[in-house]
Amino acid sequence: MRFRRSRAAKRGRIEIIPMIDVMFFLLATFMLASLAMQRLDALKVKLPAGRAQQTTAHEPLTISVDSSNEVFVNRQAVRLDQIEPTVKGLLQPDGNVVIAADDAAGHGVVVQAMLAARRAGAERFLIAVHRE
Numbered sequence: 001m002r003f004r005r006s007r008a009a010k011r012g013r014i015e016i017i018p019m020i021d022v023m024f025f026l027l028a029t030f031m032l033a034s035l036a037m038q039r040l041d042a043l044k045v046k047l048p049a050g051r052a053q054q055t056t057a058h059e060p061l062t063i064s065v066d067s068s069n070e071v072f073v074n075r076q077a078v079r080l081d082q083i084e085p086t087v088k089g090l091l092q093p094d095g096n097v098v099i100a101a102d103d104a105a106g107h108g109v110v111v112q113a114m115l116a117a118r119r120a121g122a123e124r125f126l127i128a129v130h131r132e
Contacts, residue, residue: 045102050129060096060126061087063113067104071113080109083116095123 045066064072071078073086097117101110114125
């Protein structure tokens, strides 16, 4: 008795359309993830240029001084006499405070803000600079 072959051996094929779909999904995922890593809510100040190591700390407390000498604590406008109680409520256990002062900001205002943060319990100050 003779048996017929049911089907001839088929060659495997690589389907390109599902592969394009997967690549598009990966591209969109990485684009959205990279946008989520950006700090879009940061205060716009012109930082001085310098070389420094990248910080690896988690969301540190930021004191910003803009060109018109206005002081901001984590994007919230405060007067110089309000810095100490504001910082006391927001300070992390590590005691790090990032100072982001504009090039045109007055030296005295920056120093007064740092002294108020020191009285509130800040232990270390990190100066934000624009990478060269």
